[in-house]
Amino acid sequence: xxAEIISVGTELLxxxxxxxxxxxxxxxxxxxxxDLLHACVVGDNPQRLKEAVETALARSDLLIVTGGLGPxxxxxxxxxxxxxxxxxxxLHAESLERIKTYFNAAAVTPNQExxxxxxxxxxxxxxxNGTAPGCAFTAESGCTVIMLPGPPSELEPxxxxxxxPYLKTMQQAVIVSHNVHIYGxxxxxxxxxxxxxxxxxxxxxxxxxKEGECxxxxxxxxxxxAEADALCQPLIQExxxxxxxxxxxxxxxxxxxxxxxxLARQGKTLATAExxxxxxxxxxxxxxxxxxxxxxxxxxxxxxxxxEALLYVPHEILAAHGAVSEETARAMAQGMVxxxxxxxxxxxxxxxxxxxxxxxxxxxxxxxxxxxxxxTWVTKxxxxxxxxxxxxxxxxxxxxxxxxxxxxxxxxxxxxxx
Amino acid sequence: xxAEIISVGTELLxxxxxxxxxxxxxxxxxxxxxDLLHACVVGDNPQRLKEAVETALARSDLLIVTGGLGPxxxxxxxxxxxxxxxxxxxLHAESLERIKTYFNAAAVTPNQExxxxxxxxxxxxxxxNGTAPGCAFTAESGCTVIMLPGPPSELEPxxxxxxxPYLKTMQQAVIVSHNVHIYGxxxxxxxxxxxxxxxxxxxxxxxxxKEGECxxxxxxxxxxxAEADALCQPLIQExxxxxxxxxxxxxxxxxxxxxxxxLARQGKTLATAExxxxxxxxxxxxxxxxxxxxxxxxxxxxxxxxxEALLYVPHEILAAHGAVSEETARAMAQGMVxxxxxxxxxxxxxxxxxxxxxxxxxxxxxxxxxxxxxxTWVTKxxxxxxxxxxxxxxxxxxxxxxxxxxxxxxxxxxxxxx
Numbered sequence: 001x002x003a004e005i006i007s008v009g010t011e012l013l014x015x016x017x018x019x020x021x022x023x024x025x026x027x028x029x030x031x032x033x034x035d036l037l038h039a040c041v042v043g044d045n046p047q048r049l050k051e052a053v054e055t056a057l058a059r060s061d062l063l064i065v066t067g068g069l070g071p072x073x074x075x076x077x078x079x080x081x082x083x084x085x086x087x088x089x090x091l092h093a094e095s096l097e098r099i100k101t102y103f104n105a106a107a108v109t110p111n112q113e114x115x116x117x118x119x120x121x122x123x124x125x126x127x128x129n130g131t132a133p134g135c136a137f138t139a140e141s142g143c144t145v146i147m148l149p150g151p152p153s154e155l156e157p158x159x160x161x162x163x164x165p166y167l168k169t170m171q172q173a174v175i176v177s178h179n180v181h182i183y184g185x186x187x188x189x190x191x192x193x194x195x196x197x198x199x200x201x202x203x204x205x206x207x208x209x210k211e212g213e214c215x216x217x218x219x220x221x222x223x224x225x226a227e228a229d230a231l232c233q234p235l236i237q238e239x240x241x242x243x244x245x246x247x248x249x250x251x252x253x254x255x256x257x258x259x260x261x262x263l264a265r266q267g268k269t270l271a272t273a274e275x276x277x278x279x280x281x282x283x284x285x286x287x288x289x290x291x292x293x294x295x296x297x298x299x300x301x302x303x304x305x306x307x308e309a310l311l312y313v314p315h316e317i318l319a320a321h322g323a324v325s326e327e328t329a330r331a332m333a334q335g336m337v338x339x340x341x342x343x344x345x346x347x348x349x350x351x352x353x354x355x356x357x358x359x360x361x362x363x364x365x366x367x368x369x370x371x372x373x374x375x376t377w378v379t380k381x382x383x384x385x386x387x388x389x390x391x392x393x394x395x396x397x398x399x400x401x402x403x404x405x406x407x408x409x410x411x412x413x414x415x416x417x418x
Numbered sequence: 419x420x421a422e423i424i425s426v427g428t429e430l431l432x433x434x435x436x437x438x439x440x441x442x443x444x445x446x447x448x449x450x451x452x453d454l455l456h457a458c459v460v461g462d463n464p465q466r467l468k469e470a471v472e473t474a475l476a477r478s479d480l481l482i483v484t485g486g487l488g489p490x491x492x493x494x495x496x497x498x499x500x501x502x503x504x505x506x507x508x509l510h511a512e513s514l515e516r517i518k519t520y521f522n523a524a525a526v527t528p529n530q531e532x533x534x535x536x537x538x539x540x541x542x543x544x545x546x547n548g549t550a551p552g553c554a555f556t557a558e559s560g561c562t563v564i565m566l567p568g569p570p571s572e573l574e575p576x577x578x579x580x581x582x583p584y585l586k587t588m589q590q591a592v593i594v595s596h597n598v599h600i601y602g603x604x605x606x607x608x609x610x611x612x613x614x615x616x617x618x619x620x621x622x623x624x625x626x627x628k629e630g631e632c633x634x635x636x637x638x639x640x641x642x643x644a645e646a647d648a649l650c651q652p653l654i655q656e657x658x659x660x661x662x663x664x665x666x667x668x669x670x671x672x673x674x675x676x677x678x679x680x681l682a683r684q685g686k687t688l689a690t691a692e693x694x695x696x697x698x699x700x701x702x703x704x705x706x707x708x709x710x711x712x713x714x715x716x717x718x719x720x721x722x723x724x725x726e727a728l729l730y731v732p733h734e735i736l737a738a739h740g741a742v743s744e745e746t747a748r749a750m751a752q753g754m755v756x757x758x759x760x761x762x763x764x765x766x767x768x769x770x771x772x773x774x775x776x777x778x779x780x781x782x783x784x785x786x787x788x789x790x791x792x793x794t795w796v797t798k799x800x801x802x803x804x805x806x807x808x809x810x811x812x813x814x815x816x817x818x819x820x821x822x823x824x825x826x827x828x829x830x831x832x833x834x835x836x
Contacts, residue, residue: 012440014444014445015446027434030432272697279704292721300697355708
């Protein structure tokens with residue numbers, strides 16, 4: 001099955017928004033084993049949209065159109081697409097009722113009502129996060145057409161909860177994918193370790209990069225979900241055999257989710273003492289709903305005086321070794337364990353750039369310490385290769401801190417042997 | 419001048435990466451007054467790339483191709499595009515030398531050398547952030563072709579520093595744009611206030627949304643940059659007349675940059691005490707290079723005990739009013755001013771969701787306090803309209819805190835009169 005995406009919206013052509021919708025849809029299609037061959041952006045222009053839809057209906061088995069389902073005069077996806085596909089629009093009573101309920105009104109404006117007009121005979125895709133329903137139907141040409149709303153917060157749930165199940169019913173086979181998330185080894189060495197398994201047909205194995213880390217996607221196809229999953233498992237086991245301690249999860253997207261869950265499982269608490277990451281580590285931990293059961297206190301000690309006042313870092317250490325040193329990181333972590341009463345504490349100090357680097361301590365030099373009140377481990381990040389941004393250095397330092405906590409909780413080596 | 423973008427890369431069609439490149443290029447074209455009519459994604463497939471390029475050369479005045487300039491076998495943008503445009507590739511000696519220098523080697527692999535082969539007679543666009551140079555030339559069809567590298571950290575500087583100046587030399591007129599950034603009024607009310615100026619021809623005025631805020635873009639065209647800028651200024655003044663205190667900057671992208679600069683200008687320091695924002699406010703402040711001159715200390719007091727221990731919030735206040743209350747926010751800010759010795763401190767406490775809401779204090783209820791050691795102001799965020807995400811609530815609360823600091827520093831009302 002060949003697919004095509006048309007993203008509708010002049011704001012995309014003006015660069016006002018990034019086309020997140022296309023990536024969300026593309027990822028879902030990849031997980032379904034559907035080949036996406038074309039993805040285009042069209043402005044709120046009926047003629048160009050009509051041409052793009054006609055081209056897609058002729059060359060693709062599946063067309064997904066995003067955007068332009070709303071109540072304004074710019075929203076013309078449905079009428080244009082339906083017309084090109086040979087369907088007329090009819091009023092869907094249930095959708096109209098839901099729109100009235102949303103506005104808590106007995107009647108709504110014609111613009112708002114427009115959203116309840118859908119291609120005759122289509123499968124209506126309910127919108128649980130906005131007013132405009134989506135739809136799915138098969139055009140005269142045999143191409144399946146799915147229309148989804150533009151805002152990602154509306155598109156993603158509708159896609160995953162309604163459109164994907166719809167597509168699965170059309171598939172002979174079932175596709176199952178698992179993502180094996182890795183920290184501490186880059187995409188290239190990981191690909192080398194798994195090289196002999198990269199050309200498999202079923203399951204397939206593909207490497208993907210994320211900021212400062214990577215993951216391996218295992219995908220298999222079979223008659224049922226259970227059979228497809230069973231095809232994935234031996235390869236996942238093989239990956240564990242070879243990459244073991246570097247794997248932080250299967251299908252859990254981030255280190256922070258894994259760490260918060262493991263802390264909760266073990267009934268342990270973590271505190272943070274941050275200098276160069278400036279609150280980013282605490283922010284990532286508290287991004288996870290329920291973090292309050294494992295995280296109670298963090299400090300952002302951006303100046304030396306703050307390190308002394310909040311964390312009891314001895315003045316002598318700062319004077320002798322400087323703020324950016326193994327000794328200071330160690331003292332920050334140890335001080336935070338005492339101050340917070342938490343089981344564990346992380347201390348991070350470094351130079352995120354772009355300024356502040358010296359020859360001895362260039363931009364990207366970051367020390368990360370983990371203390372459990374008895375022992376303390378320190379790792380060091382040093383800059384390599386091309387210049388990285390301030391954001392990148394801070395993100396990676398926070399990730400490394402989370403990985404050290406993960407390793408501690410699982411009894412894995414926290415820092416390389418000296 | 420009509421433009422078209424082709425983004426090359428199978429990873430885009432697999433949904434592995436979001437097409438940030440297209441948005442970056444589109445924004446730049448919009449700033450140049452060039453109409454972008456088409457934007458497509460093509461995989462690392464020579465046949466489909468050739469078709470897309472041929473279509474573009476026939477229908478557009480400007481084609482920008484991003485991605486596929488690198489050293490791997492998948493990178494085939496140059497040969498395919500140049501062939502379709504009637505140019506052969508020749509070795510550019512200076513680019514080869516730069517690649518050798520990058521690897522600190524006397525000779526490089528054929529794959530790496532490939533990056534130095536460029537369309538004969540083209541203008542070479544140097545890459546200061548990677549190995550692959552870009553290029554610009556005019557095809558037989560009269561279409562101007564620009565090729566840029568895929569990674570955004572390489573594309574954006576090359577685009578802004580080399581491709582945009584190249585395009586400006588081709589333009590008869592000069593376009594100048596200014597963005598007027600607004601906090602505290604939404605896009606719809608702002609558009610209503612400026613409604614009578616929205617249909618101007620030169621300068622033009624357009625509203626754009628950002629997360630929890632909006633901006634107005636003023637764009638003018640004239641023979642020289644100075645003349646175009648002079649056309650913008652009266653409209654910018656008019657916007658100030660009508661929106662005054664809600665404007666936080668012209669052309670400075672974020673509240674945090676504005677606040678850090680104004681704190682530095684006034685020689686003042688700010689400390690932060692965060693509960694539900696979990697470090698995000700400190701993180702945003704320290705995103706700004708040079709923040710260390712105005713920001714020394716932040717606390718993330720995620721548990722009540724931490725509020726008492728770090729910020730001296732009286733136990734009685736927490737017991738009587740709860741963690742999420744005006745009284746607690748006030749005590750956090752006042753406690754932080756004392757603890758930190760900074761001139762100002764912000765305290766934020768609330769419910770970011772998705773859990774934790776009650777009928778009296780639903781998700782999105784957030785109190786933000788600002789203290790200067792003498793006076794304290796508190797504002798409250800309450801949820802309105804459709805459900806928002808945890809991220810959104812935290813981002814907006816941090817933005818509101820920054821806006822309160824901005825208003826304080828400029829002598830504007832910090833909180834609405836009760």
